[in-house]
Amino acid sequence: MRERRLGPIVASYAAVGWIVLQVADQLVDREVAPPIVYTMTLLWYVVGLAASAVLGWYHGEKGSQRVTRTEVVMLGLLATVALSGSALLVRGTAGENALPTADALRAAGLDPYRVAVLPFADRSRDGSLGHVAGGLTESLIRNLGTVGALDLVSENGVAQFQDSSLPLDSIARLLGAGTLVSGTVERSGGGVRVNLSIADGVSGAEFRRGRFEESEEALLDLNAGVSQEASALLREWLGQEVELRRQSDETSDPVAWALLQRAERERREAEAHARAGNMEALAEALDRADGFLAEAGERDPSWPRPSATRARIQLRLAQLSSGEPREAGAYSERGLAFANEALALDERFAAALEVRGTLNYLRWALGLGGGNAVSLLDAAEADLQAAVRRDASLANAWNVLSIIHSQKPDLVNAKLAASRAYEEDAFLRAADDLLWRLYATSYDLEQFQDAVRYCEEGRRRFPDHHRFVECRLWLLASRAMEPDVDLAWALHSDYVALAPERSRDFRDRQGRLVVGGVIARAGLPDSANAVLLAARPTPDVDPTGELLGIEAVFRLQMNQKDEALSLVRTYLTASPSHRAGWQWSAHWWWRPLQDNQEFRMLVGGSP
Incomplete structure (x- = not known):
């Protein structure tokens, strides 16, 4: 046995194979590879140990050795064991991973x-x-x-x-x-x-x-x-699996269902690209998703889900193009066509009602309604109300309803809808948006204790999201918190660093304006004035003049009513489409101007 060097050969294989096995274990442990990878590696490792013993026995001596029939038979048997075991593992895993449909669960x-x-x-x-x-x-x-x-x-x-x-x-x-x-x-x-x-x-x-x-x-x-x-x-996992089961019940064509899943995977990939600021890769992923959905619709022409999801893709593209109203308008029109296509198949299909309502709201917000702005907002609200009546778990529909109530303004119902959205978001699909809405509606209602709570919850849950740094800045600039100038500047730095690259210049200016408000609250009017003036943006950074309205808020807090009114006038003159539904006209920010005749005329009210 010593001459055949059986021990060293087997030991060498065992050592190298053990390293490979540990690598497989780590890949599975980090969920880079599925669990079957480790099981398969272990199977081949054990079989390989026996094979190394056979090879060491027959070929361990120095000099040349002939391959014998016994050796071939033994190696063939080991290969058969490994291949058969692998096939059984794959078959068993496939069976385990086949989720029952909702119908099967109900049965x-x-x-x-x-x-x-x-x-x-x-x-x-x-x-x-x-x-x-x-x-x-x-x-x-x-x-x-x-x-x-x-x-x-x-x-x-x-x-x-x-x-x-x-x-x-x-x-x-x-x-x-x-x-x-x-x-x-x-x-x-x-x-x-x-x-x-x-x-x-x-x-x-x-x-x-x-x-x-x-x-x-x-x-x-x-x-x-x-x-x-x-x-x-667990809530995220459950949401993904329950949605898969629900969708599988909507079509009898397994190929159409598989195509929808491929589209959903591309949509998730697109959102990852959005977070990384890679807009080109995002557009490519959404284009692939749309292609899969078109194929799914062709496979099952009676299934409204593919068209509703294509509408959602157009909605996302419109949202990303909101700085270019003409481009956003084209996307929203295509989205409405897809939503109507889905509703022609099933007029009560909740997902299609939700996306059509959201598209109409977006068109209203971007001033694309022309002279029909009020009817556009009413149509959006009607679709969203119909969607939640059909499926009360549509958290996004509740969220957009909350925003619409804020525009009217009906701040109490805005907060109630935001709370309902958060409650219905069982699977945390939009927890960041919903926590922001709860913060914002609480802030708007001057319910600052709730505003602080939702802001802190958002910061704990989403520490890398710029919104939950922004909310702390706004709270420092309000009576919700004691003004802390050093903290405000530190938050401003974090806010700019976390903001998406494409909006970083705008966020920088906005953040500095809010810091100016904190400085004003700290009793340093000259310093606040210098910061506010330095933060005024150029037209390329803020083409609609939105930040002028924010500066006006802090000018009012500094009791500079004439300057605040001048800023509001400039803002609404530059962006007249914002005048008809200027959401903050009844906000507590503007309380000192509510009785001002020019202000009431500027925001569309009666003098």
């Missing part, structure tokens, strides 16, 4: 919106993390239970399945849950690792999993922090 008496958070398991060697596992289970149930669209099984209901050996599908049937959440906690280096997974109730198959770690020092705070992070992650 089994299970609702995907009914969720059971099973007791998390303590996987530490010494059993010292049981309190963490229990606390995390409890806080997840509590956090997810606040989501109106979800029906959570109570803590007492799931407690009976602590350390249960029952299959997940059996537990799901006993609890009547269409979706199961489970997890483990374990030691990892000097910290604690939390593993999460979601399974469907019909088959018990896991369809999403993830993990994150906390340092040992943060152990006592683990439940609070991890619970918030985990509940947000």
Whole structure:
């Protein structure tokens, strides 16, 4: 055996194969590769160990050796085992990943919106993390239970399945849950690792999993922090899977459904490009998405979803082109045509009503309604109201309704609609927009305690979003907070750094104007005046003169009414389309001018 060098050959293979196996483990651990990659690698590693032993035995001696029939047979058998095992793994994984449709769940008496958070398991060697596992289970149930669209099984209901050996599908049937959440906690280096997974109730198959770690020092705070992070992650996952099930019920053509999913993937990719400021890549991704949707519509001409989604793509392009009204108008017209196409197939299709209402609102906001501005806004509101009557979970429709109420202005209903939007956003598809609306409507209503709360929640949830730096600036410039000039300048720097590149110059000027307002509140009028004057933008930065209106706000706070009125006059003269529906005319900002005859005439009211 020594002459054949069997040991060194097998040991060398084992060492190299172990490295490959660890690489596969890390790829799966970071969700770069699916779990089957590690299982497949392990299978081939084990088979390869046996193959290396065969090769070492027959070819380990010095000199040339002939290939024998026995060796060929043994290697052939090992290859057959590896290939057969790989085929079974692929087939099994495909079966597990095939999600049941909503119809299948209903047939089994299970609702995907009914969720059971099973007791998390303590996987530490010494059993010292049981309190963490229990606390995390409890806080997840509590956090997810606040989501109106979800029906959570109570803590007492799931407690009976602590350390249960029952299959997940059996537990799901006993609890009547269409979706199961489970997890483990374990030691990892000097910290604690939390593993999460979601399974469907019909088959018990896991369809999403993830993990994150906390340092040992943060152990006592683990439940609070991890619970918030985990509940947000779970809501996003659930939203994606429930939407897939809903869409699969809308068409009987599997190819059309697959094309829609490819389009949705391209739309998500486009949004990633938008966040990175890569507008060219965004346009290309949306164009590919539109192509897939066109094919889906051809495959199933009776399905309204593809046309409604094509309308949504045009809406997104119009929003991105809002600085160019003519271009935005062309996109919005195409979007309306697609929305009407979907509604011709199903006049009550909620997604089409929502997107048509949003497109009409956008056209109104961009002054594209001509002399029909009021009817355009009324049409938008009517479509959005019809959409939420059909499907109350359409958080974006509630959000736009909140904005429309703000324009009227009906600030109380604006906040009620924003609150309803946040409640209905069960899967956090638009949490940043909704938290901003809740902040803004609270601020507009002078409910500053709520405004501070929503701003802080947005900053905690979205620390890299410029909006939730901006809201802190505005609060410093109001009576909601004590003025802090140093903090205001620091926030301004963060605001500009986080703002999208294409609007950075505008945001810089806007931020400096608000800092000027903070300085004025701090009792430094000369310094405030210098900052406000220096922040005035050139026409290329602010072609509509919007920032003049913001400067006017702070001139009023400095009791400079004549200067404020002059700025409002210049603004509305430069942008007369903003006059008819100037949303801030009844805002508390303008309270000192409400009785001014010229101001009332400028904003379209009676003198």
